[in-house]
Amino acid sequence: MLESWNDGPAKSAIVDFISRAVDDVPAVERVAVFDNDGTLWCEKPAYIQLDFLVRRLAEQARADPELADRQPYRAAAAGDLGWFGDAVTRHYNGDDSELKYLAGGILSAFAGLTVEEHADRVKAFFATVEHPTLRRPYTACGYPPMIELLRYLEDNGFTTYIASGGGRDFMRPVTEALYGIPPERVIGSSVGLDFSDGDLRTTSRPEFLDDGPVKPVRIWGRTGRRPILAAGNSNGDIEMLEFARGLRLLVLHDDPHREFAYTAGAEKALARADSDGWIVVSMRNDWTRVFA
Template identity: 75%
Template sequence: MSVADLNSWNDGPTKAAIVDFVGRVTADVPPEKRVAVFDNDGTLWCEKPAYIQLDFLVRRLAEQAAADPSLKDRQPYKAAAEGDLAWFGDAVTKHYNGDDSALEVLAAGILSAYAGLSVEEHAEHVKAFFAQAKHPTLGRPYTACGYAPMVELLRYLEANGFTNYIASGGGRDFMRPVTAQMYGIPPERVIGSSVGLDYVDGHLRTTAKPEFLDDGPVKPVRIWGRTGRRPIFAAGNSNGDIQMLEHTAAGPGPSLCILVLHDDGDREFNYVAGAETSLDEAKANGWTVVSMKNDWATVFSG
């Protein structure tokens, strides 16, 4: 793929930094070391007004509250039953600012939402959700809420010998059914948060026990555990991506770290909540900040 195929990126310092980096890497770094990692929520697809996975889980929590009225006065079931998506978004934002009080309550509900299903049954629930659910304000199918410039970047890196991975705080088994379709990334290259699994009579079944929250300092640990490589390219958008970006930048050879800034309220959303520290770190460490407003000619395909 040529530079011309990055046609969703406006010409400027950001695009030039990407092209320059890829040019240096293809000359000096062997393909097996060209590992790129991407956060998902807010980096590859839209994360506002609430995370896509939260919509999936909120629907399930609302179903549970409808079946058991005793749950309606307990969080997170209360917020789900009332359609209070702001409560869920606030819980995650508080987490990125160091307050896990609401996230712990949310996690307890999430962990039990689909417990007991086989991994194949869970995947079918995810596929059914993506087949009919739409973004509440953009009016687009969720599968059309991936960022066109980032998908082009994935293809550009791939064409230049990179192996791309997703390393997200989102659920591994929520992303896997759609990442090949949306990004061309197969399920074995999706690293994410997960619940424990049990082996029962030939099947793997989900449990209500947490396994990994793939966020913050856990991200580089999980990346190494899955790839055995230190990435040389990393893309994120929030405080939860700082350690992944730090780990990438600390390698001995060339590296590029980019941080997507949501500053386009006309075409997507304008916010920095949950990304304040990462933006400070980007400035201090020379990471490349991608302005959605200025650097992207288009946000979504079609």
């Protein structure tokens, strides 16, 4: 039970809450939701999906030199992952000046593919690409303590969901193998889909950016339940944590030796954890290991 967790306040709060939930909450109401990037797997030095997208944007820039003169294609062609990470961090701090360019490139990157073709590209990416600094496959960048928590919850009658700002159709091909969470329990950002000639195809139309106040809306739309446990790590998870009626967990990246140490994009969430009594999970102090 939670073998990769050190004994301490965070582990005790989790165990006590789950024990009480088993006694007091009907199984159908034991719903737990988890952010993905930075909560279930590593999100630095750039989001894993950004690596996937940057490779596609660079490919498009090589095929069309005119694209290379504007963002996000210019950054992709130059391998400037910092620009992408900065755009997302700015977004979490309320500045979307760069996000509009990033969103435009992301929305059009894979337009016209069938959903199966897109899933095949995702699987090929995960089968071949390593984390740029940790030098381990991306499939080995999940956090064992959090995966153990998923299993512990399920063993106690909870239904677990991912509710992420990441792309729904980027996560779905790998979440079952990585976390034991099947595609139907993955909630994420998405582009519009069109059905024609027997196939679903991706478009460049935005559908949902599953972040901030949209997360509770999408969780309710998918589950019809208010979660009794939520776990996140950033300002984009605040509303999801507010929506949960029970235990709120905030993962703190404070281990520069085994992973990374940063609070950028999580300052507001940490302040809320302090004022509202959310449980802060310290990677450095609460986990015996960060990676398998």
